[in-house]
Amino acid sequence: MDEVDEPSIGSRDRGPDSSPSIASPTAEPARAERVSDPSDAFQALGNEIRMGILDTMLERTDGEGPSRVSFSALFEASDVDTSAGFAYHLEQLVGPYLHQYDDGYELTYAGERIGRTIATGTYTHRVDRPPVELEESCPFCGRQDLEARSADNVVTISCDDCGRSLLRLGVPPVGIGGHGDEFPAAFDRYHRHRLGLAADGVCPDCSGDVSGRLVTPSTTVADELPSEYDDHVQAEFSCHGCGIELRCPVTLAVLDHPSVVSFYHEHGEDVSERPIWNVGHEWTETTLSEEPLAVRVVTELEGDVLALYVDEHASVVDVQRSSADE
Template structure:
């Protein structure tokens, strides 16, 4: 589909047009999606004269408000976005919260000691026992309202599952722009030791970046495949709902290991009972193959020996 031609206003003009309470009142008056006449908008305003009100309305028209053929006014797409942002607190609220207890085991030490804190709308999950950081992700201010600790944890988890899925589909969850995906080492390793710089020995993460707004996400690759049909079916067949496990601990059975350089491929393995699921992920984050395999006693013993050299999957360092 070809790009549609359209108009683009300078960002400074758009924000300047919002710099008046009278203009914000106009947007709120139109928030119910019911077109209104000039008189109806004026009556709902605090302006003393129609001339003064008309000036404010002109500053909004075109960018945030449009005049219909029947002489009534309605919000544009940008106007609706601003109206939604006002009650959500996106630009006006900063949320801070003390420790929130989470009823989940730490993926590092195994103790049920996970907690979350919120500072300036950013939630940090960590372990009180071993002090390991688990994840750090933002959450809209409105998401913290009206929820107890259990509901907040569930909402936070659902919100970021959807974000990961959208990024994985190549669509930015913030602006709808094109997303590039790439698997890469968690962080560059500077060393003269060739073995320590070998990617085979460095944990791999999925890196998503929006080409339009710059929104980004870094997370373990295993988190990007949780909604893959092969994964959902595998867990369902073993009586487990994978969606019931929060992002901060999806299970200790997950393993990741780079298995090929040419073509580049990351292997992800998860095991339940006497069966394994193997996923093969290309460098651009696509799952190119998925296979199930029964585990014999001999294979089990061999895999347990090799586990020590494979990277376990946690959400340590997940960030957006």
């Protein structure tokens, strides 16, 4: 599920020309091959025996890459009575999900990906969790009434006092149910990682090319914000491959910037330990221009000030520092 607009205050982006190229000028372009129609590919999965084959193949795949498994080993691991019947089901997976060789079979990338996605319960399980109280205060009303809850595999961080939703994100069921009461911390790292990838120009879902820009909040988000945030601007990251869109406060888009990391480190703090639903009240955002949009993000620690200037592509174009001793 895609991330939705997040009104919390408090991820760095890249402009269209800021990602380094690692290909040589004479490199040949990638060659794309269509191995099956989507309808055929998904139809091949609609059988319990075939799903069992993928599961067996996953068990034989280790960290060094896919392992080749013989026909006899796969057949013995199944509940099929005849080898002829088993061979038919195995053949349906060859192409999109399995490579066939003289001495056995290997998972394709798609085979391993679909197998592991099914193992997480994404397509088969739903996890609902009662609210878990969070230690951080609400960045809007200041009350310590923040809570994290899950409904239909979607985690929401909200304030029980002012009723505002700070963050909402779909998470695979195993990510919600597999961490116990620590799932809010795991959720924070998961979302921070996704934003970091998108800000670096790589889609967290499909690895496609991502571009960023500054946008005004949607009506739904604007209605959630207090009046003092009427000029609030968000960073939006869009994938040109799968079409996913992620939006976040501009502050979250610069958290991984080297100047921010070093600034907090010099003051004996690790900015990654700040949960993304409240990275600290020392952060402020100011819209400098509307055509095109430009924002100044400022943080202050012990009288020292760090200012980052973010352009319309959600890229940091300038950094300024001032010391309390100056």
